[in-house]
Amino acid sequence: MLKALLKTMRPRQWIKNVFVLAALVFDRQLPSPRLLFAEGRLYPVAPLLHSLLGFLLFCLISSCVYIINDVFDVEADRKHPVKKFRPIASGKLPIPIALGVATGIAAICLPLAYWLSPGFFAIILAYFVCNLAYSNWLKHYPIIDVLILASFYVLRVAAGVSLIQVERFSPWLYVVTTVFALYLGFGKRRAELSLLAEEAESHRRVLDGYTMPLLDQLITIVSGTTIVAYSLYTFSAPNLPENHSMMLTIPFVIYAIFRYLYLIQVKHEGGAPEELALADRPLQISFLLWGISVLVVFYIY
Secondary structure (H helix, E strand, C coil), rough: CCHHHHHHHHHHHHHHHHHHHHHHHHHCCCCCCCHHHCCCCCCCCCHHHHCCCCHHHHHHHHHHHHHHHHCHHHHCCCCCCHHCCHHHHHCCCCCCCCCCCCCCHHHHHHHHHHCCHHHHHHHHHHHHHHHHHHHHHHHHHHHHHHHHHHHHHHHHHHHHHHHHHCCCCCHHHHHHHHHHHHHHHHHHHHHHHHHHHHHHHHHCCHHCCCCCCHHHHHHHHHHHHHHHHHHHHHHHCCCCCCHHHHHHHHHHHHHHHHHHHHHHCCCCCCHHHHHHHHHHHHHHHHHHHHHHHHHHHHHHH
16 A cells, blocks of 8 residues: 555656756756865855755645545546556555545645745645646646646746745746746647547546647647747846857757657657656756756856
8 A cells, every 4th residue: 555655646756846946056056066166165055955845845745736636536547548557546545545645745744835935835835726726627628727737837946936045047937937838738638639539538528628730739839939938048048157158058958849749749658748758768868968068057167
């Protein structure tokens, strides 16, 4: 049962919560080797510790949400070709135990979030309530469902901002996060529609409001917008190096966007973007190179 509980908490999806660390990295508050070794002074570690603790709390509260979602969706999941094997849907994890664990996680995380920062508490509470509204109601409305999913990514970024005293964080990153999250959301819907085909509506009612041509058009719009928004960020944000070296990271973003598009349209994957990020080697390499290049531009170069 412990194994079933851990699977229901979906630790593989905690990768989404790295967006909480965006403010720390892009506000240039990571301990900097350039400052440590060139200027010989200690760098304050409080922003790093606050951000890491916030990341941990977001992982736990998101697991609480996953448990509640699986309880809400238990009947639909039992009809799904893949989700029917989830612990709650398959009966391996009894619903009363699942709800008890979810309640315990929330009872621990919310007070700790308030202790960490009242602003962070407000955001994590909004994330929790919006997830409940999404699971019980909003997920049945086309377009709105993906907008709500995208807002969860933006809330993660905002949570990271609330944990530290930001000085150079650019609002452009909210724009990039929004359109990128929309790209992932519409890609996920396309993969689900492709997988379930004629039985899509019986598994997820909202899929009846989508068609492949519509999703392809929406994906085209938000993928192009993501590239443009990120490119504008790399040379117009006020906190970037004056030599525009951040623009060197654009090719990695473009490749990642195109690679995901290839996976959902040619390979018919993408129903779980976080799974692709953990399984697709070219995507992993592009993310790794992008991350290294950002760190070099911000902290070493």
